Amino acid sequence: MSTRPGQGVAGAPWQGHWKGSECCLFFCYACRLLSTAVLQSMTPAISIRNLYKTYANGFKALNGISLDVQQGDFFALLGANGAGKSTTIGVIATLVKKTAGTVEVFGQNVETHVYDTKLNLGVVPQEINFSLFEKVMDIVVTQGGYYGLPIKVAKERAEKYLRQLGLWEKHNQQARVLSGGMKRRLLIARALVHEPKLLILDEPTAGVDIELRRSTWEFLEEINKAGTTIILTTHYLEEAENLCRNIAMIDKGEIVVNTSMKQLLQTLNKELFVLDTYNHMTTAPLLNGFEVKLLDETSLEVALDKGQNLNEVFQLLSDNRISVKSMRNKSNRLEQLFVSLLHRPIDTSAAGAVK
Template structure:
């Protein structure tokens, strides 16, 4: 097996005349937790549908652990567990049957399917509902069932298309811990989400897609750092002077409050403090406003509008 879990090259997708994917290329490394972010309609679900063979590509190629998703569909597809954005359970099956059928579909022996289904029911707390028709499941239960179903055949790659959309805080935290643990144990995960806090917490690398194009692909911390514009607010207890060293920095001083705001990354904090110290100014208050992934995301996607 190669060390690349998913490799996408120059992928183009047209829906009739509409170009939904405009030549995207990126790969997801084995063992990675990859965040695939972008505004509504950017092309995330389309990409996922192509990776999982649910939708045809127009041109380009996608490989899953070296297997072409079109030419080697049979080898590629079982390597992925998918929890789709929209629920697509057979309305005539119980939750338990959904799980057993899924594993059977991927060739897991019947006895093993049943044991695994019990394990998943226990893990995702579906014990109260497994005898019921899936139509009576709550939104949160459906999300849990969708994840359980994706994991039934123990795939090396898990793709989650907005797994925490509309779930309550308790379940969201459970899912975060669960996914982080699964990834630590070796499962490669590709996740789309509109909760940037989620991507910030879980992902190693982040790809941002906008209007069918990848606009940024970077290690999460690097992405934030490269676009970061932290602000360091300082108040001094000694009289204000226009020190010469201030020219090195971008700053603004509010006359009324005496607050000095440095538009500098927090890496420069000790440098700034040392200058104040050397010029015998007493720093009496300090506050840092850090850039978040949300700020970065807005910068990236709005620029292209």
């Protein structure tokens, strides 16, 4: 853009007259800026291609995993013990050396762009891995220091996240005095001190009581809404169903399912209901077209296929002079899918935990 006669300095199109070529140039420039911005927002938060990992003892943990997680997503990575979830996270966090494949965080390779990828990434490990003899505050502030935060900023951030996670009262105590649930929340506060754009949590609520688990979920939902991409591995399938929008299931080092939670749940063609009745029964009543099981003398389990009507069930029960006291959905829907997809037996007694 050259200086034009009678016009001190060339300005934007709304300041004076522009030649056609200048307008064209400006238009191209704007388009480029816009497309860069769009492309950047479309770059996946994580992009994994053909990832293989064979450990020194010959165990093949990952057999060619490819996976994309979009920015802003709340993503569940599910799998049984030893399926390869933690190995995948280990490779992303550079704690595990891959055998082959590539991992990109926000479009940058974790091996060639070490500094940027690590700044964008926060990891909450499965096991407690801070020194139990250090003070809670020191653990978080020290981690901030490793990411280059000046001490003042690190302290401010530590206070912010310790308060949000309900740990501020303990900030001056050694980490060993914290309860199991609090230790897990300290792991989250530590992972957030450098305010990463992507947070990966490896079973963040394992062994945490219901109340703390729920408040952890609320906290994670909040930071996800504020823009942080979250990847979660969990054994509690209820957790994944409640929180996550997209899901991948991993089995024996391979991705077996990678879809949206909604679509996945739609593929479920059977739903189980447990009905508590006023009547005492010795055998399950015959309800034409429905699968019925007697659980105990006052409760029945009814399986409903897609397209079947619950009203019909009640009609048939009325015909059999059985009156229903209450009704609930049996266990977790995702759990049924998980079992059918991975063909693994499960123990449903432990609040939906897959053993």
